[in-house]
Amino acid sequence: MSAGTSRSLKSRAGCKTCKIRRVKCGEEKPHCVRCTSTGRTCEYSDTNNARALSLLDQRLSLSPNTVWRERRAFAYYFQCAAQYVGGELDVDFWRTVVPQVCRTEPAVWDAIIAMSVLIENPEHSQQQQRRRPQDALAWYARSVSAVRQRLERGGLDLLVGLISCTLFICIESLQGGIEAAVRLYGQGVRLILALRAQIAGRGVSGSAINAASLLEETIVPIFTRMGMLALATSTAPAGGLRQDIKGPTAFLSSLKAARETIVALANEAQILQTACNDYRQRESSFWRLSPELIDRQKILSASLQSWHKAFTDLAGRKRDILSLSPSSMVSTSALLLAYYEMLVVSLATCVSPLQTATDAYIPRFQTIVDQCRIALDASMRPDGTQPPLSLDVGVSLPLWFTSLRCREPQIRRAALALLRRAPLVQGFYQCIPAASLGERIMALEERHGKSMRLPGNNDNNDNNDRPDPLIPEEARFGPLDVFWLRDGCPPGPNEELVNWDRSRDQSFLRYSRNKHDPASGTWQTVYECVCLDFEV
Incomplete structure (x- = not known):
C-alpha cells in the first residue's frame, strides 16, 4: 500500500471499531455506516466525539x-x-x-x-x-x-x-x-x-x-x-399477493403479525365491497345478493372478531410488544384498533345497498377518529410535524373511510382535519389532496341534502329544528371515481358531460346515488358526474 493511500484511510475522528480494523470510518454519528451495515458495535471515544461534528x-x-x-x-x-x-x-x-x-x-x-x-x-x-x-x-x-x-x-x-x-x-x-x-x-x-x-x-x-x-x-x-x-x-x-383468509386467528405472536393479518382482512373486505356493488349493477338487483357473497361476509366478520380477541390477548402479554419504543407501541396499537373499527363497519354494511346503513355505527366512527388522533400524537416529530413518507400502516385509510361513510358532521370534519395532519405520502396515497377531495364531497352532499330539506319537501318539518341533521339517503354518494375529461369518459351514462370543453384540464367526480321512486315505492341506483373545478 502506498503512503498516499495509507494517509487517505486514516480517520482522526473515526470510531474505535474502524480504527482497530484499520479501515476508513465515515464518522457518522451516533454510529458510523460502515459498522452498522456490517452488524458491528460502533463506539466513539469521548474526546473524538466531543470535537467531531x-x-x-x-x-x-x-x-x-x-x-x-x-x-x-x-x-x-x-x-x-x-x-x-x-x-x-x-x-x-x-x-x-x-x-x-x-x-x-x-x-x-x-x-x-x-x-x-x-x-x-x-x-x-x-x-x-x-x-x-x-x-x-x-x-x-x-x-x-x-x-x-x-x-x-x-x-x-x-x-x-x-x-x-x-x-x-x-x-x-x-x-x-x-x-x-x-x-x-x-x-x-x-x-x-x-x-x-x-x-x-x-x-x-x-x-x-x-x-x-x-x-x-x-x-x-x-x-x-x-x-x-x-x-x-x-x-x-391486489394481484397475486392476496393472502387467503383460512379461518379464525387463534394466536398473534407479535404486533407485526397482528398488522399483517389485519391488512389481509382489509384487502378482502374492500374486494368484497366491490364484488357486492358489481353484483347489484350486473344483476340489476337492488336488495338481493348471491349466497356466496353473504357467506364470504360472514366468514370475514368471524375472522375479524377472532383477530380482535387475539389482539386483546397480545396486548396483555407485554413481553411480546415491549421490543418497540413506547411511542411506537402506542401508535401501532392505536392504528390497528382504528383498522379494526373500520372493518367492523365495512363488513356490516357492505351487504346493504343503503348508504344510511352506516348511521348505526356513529360511535365506531368516533372511535376511529380517537384512535387515529392517538396514533398521530404518538408519531409526531419534535417539531410537531409527521414524517413525509411512510410505507407502514397509517391513518390515511381509516380517516378517508370515515370522511366518506360517516355523515355525522362533527366526526366527519374531525376525520378530514386529522387527514391533513397525516404524513404527506402513505404508500402512494397523498393525504392533503385526499383531504381536499373529501371536503369537496362533503360540501356537495351537504348542499344536496339541504336542498332536499327546503320548504315543500315532506321531511322538512322533522329536520328543520335539528342542528346539523344527517344527510338524506338520496343525497349521499356511493362508490367514487375521479377522472379527467381529457382522458375520456368512464363507461356508463354521461349525458351531463356532452357540453363540457374537453380541451380544458377539468376533473370530474363520478358517483352512484340511490334514488327513490315514490310511485312504485322502489329504489334504484343512478350514476352521475359533477365537475370538481368550481367552488361549492
Missing part, C-alpha cells in the same frame, strides 16, 4: 463537494429516513438489509440518497417544487439508468431489482408522480412472483431460505400494504 449538523446544500453531499444524504437516510419509511416494525430491513445491498449495488445507493434528500426536503408548494433538489433528481436518474442497463443485459438480480423498485415507488410518490408509482407497483408485484418462482427452483439451500424469509416476511407485506391503499383508490388490483 455530525454530518447532520450541516445542511446538504452548504457543501460544493459531491462526495460529501452523498455521504450527508446517506447519513440522513440511516439516522432518520429509514425509520420514517418503515416504522419500527420494519426498521431492520431499511436500516440493515438495504444499506448492505447498496454497498455492492450503485443503483441502490443512488436511489437511497435521492429518496433521503426528498424526505428531508418535502414539497409543500408549487414554489418549492420549482426548486426541487437537483441532486435528488440526478441521483434518481442515474439509478434508473443503471437498473435499465442491467435489465437490458439480463444481469439484474431479482432481489436487487425489487428493492430498487420499492425505492423508486417512494421517490415517485414524494414527487407527486402517483401514476408512475402505481406502474412501478405493478412491476414490483411481477418481480415478487418471479422471485418466488426462482427461489422455489433453488431447492432447500441456505441462500434460498434467507431470500424467501426476506421476501415473504418483509417485502411482500410492504407491497400488500401498498396494494390495500391501491384498492381504496381504485388504482391497482
Whole structure:
C-alpha cells in the first residue's frame, strides 16, 4: 500500500471499531455506516466525539463537494429516513438489509440518497417544487439508468431489482408522480412472483431460505400494504399477493403479525365491497345478493372478531410488544384498533345497498377518529410535524373511510382535519389532496341534502329544528371515481358531460346515488358526474 493511500484511510475522528480494523470510518454519528451495515458495535471515544461534528449538523446544500453531499444524504437516510419509511416494525430491513445491498449495488445507493434528500426536503408548494433538489433528481436518474442497463443485459438480480423498485415507488410518490408509482407497483408485484418462482427452483439451500424469509416476511407485506391503499383508490388490483383468509386467528405472536393479518382482512373486505356493488349493477338487483357473497361476509366478520380477541390477548402479554419504543407501541396499537373499527363497519354494511346503513355505527366512527388522533400524537416529530413518507400502516385509510361513510358532521370534519395532519405520502396515497377531495364531497352532499330539506319537501318539518341533521339517503354518494375529461369518459351514462370543453384540464367526480321512486315505492341506483373545478 502506498503512503498516499495509507494517509487517505486514516480517520482522526473515526470510531474505535474502524480504527482497530484499520479501515476508513465515515464518522457518522451516533454510529458510523460502515459498522452498522456490517452488524458491528460502533463506539466513539469521548474526546473524538466531543470535537467531531455530525454530518447532520450541516445542511446538504452548504457543501460544493459531491462526495460529501452523498455521504450527508446517506447519513440522513440511516439516522432518520429509514425509520420514517418503515416504522419500527420494519426498521431492520431499511436500516440493515438495504444499506448492505447498496454497498455492492450503485443503483441502490443512488436511489437511497435521492429518496433521503426528498424526505428531508418535502414539497409543500408549487414554489418549492420549482426548486426541487437537483441532486435528488440526478441521483434518481442515474439509478434508473443503471437498473435499465442491467435489465437490458439480463444481469439484474431479482432481489436487487425489487428493492430498487420499492425505492423508486417512494421517490415517485414524494414527487407527486402517483401514476408512475402505481406502474412501478405493478412491476414490483411481477418481480415478487418471479422471485418466488426462482427461489422455489433453488431447492432447500441456505441462500434460498434467507431470500424467501426476506421476501415473504418483509417485502411482500410492504407491497400488500401498498396494494390495500391501491384498492381504496381504485388504482391497482391486489394481484397475486392476496393472502387467503383460512379461518379464525387463534394466536398473534407479535404486533407485526397482528398488522399483517389485519391488512389481509382489509384487502378482502374492500374486494368484497366491490364484488357486492358489481353484483347489484350486473344483476340489476337492488336488495338481493348471491349466497356466496353473504357467506364470504360472514366468514370475514368471524375472522375479524377472532383477530380482535387475539389482539386483546397480545396486548396483555407485554413481553411480546415491549421490543418497540413506547411511542411506537402506542401508535401501532392505536392504528390497528382504528383498522379494526373500520372493518367492523365495512363488513356490516357492505351487504346493504343503503348508504344510511352506516348511521348505526356513529360511535365506531368516533372511535376511529380517537384512535387515529392517538396514533398521530404518538408519531409526531419534535417539531410537531409527521414524517413525509411512510410505507407502514397509517391513518390515511381509516380517516378517508370515515370522511366518506360517516355523515355525522362533527366526526366527519374531525376525520378530514386529522387527514391533513397525516404524513404527506402513505404508500402512494397523498393525504392533503385526499383531504381536499373529501371536503369537496362533503360540501356537495351537504348542499344536496339541504336542498332536499327546503320548504315543500315532506321531511322538512322533522329536520328543520335539528342542528346539523344527517344527510338524506338520496343525497349521499356511493362508490367514487375521479377522472379527467381529457382522458375520456368512464363507461356508463354521461349525458351531463356532452357540453363540457374537453380541451380544458377539468376533473370530474363520478358517483352512484340511490334514488327513490315514490310511485312504485322502489329504489334504484343512478350514476352521475359533477365537475370538481368550481367552488361549492
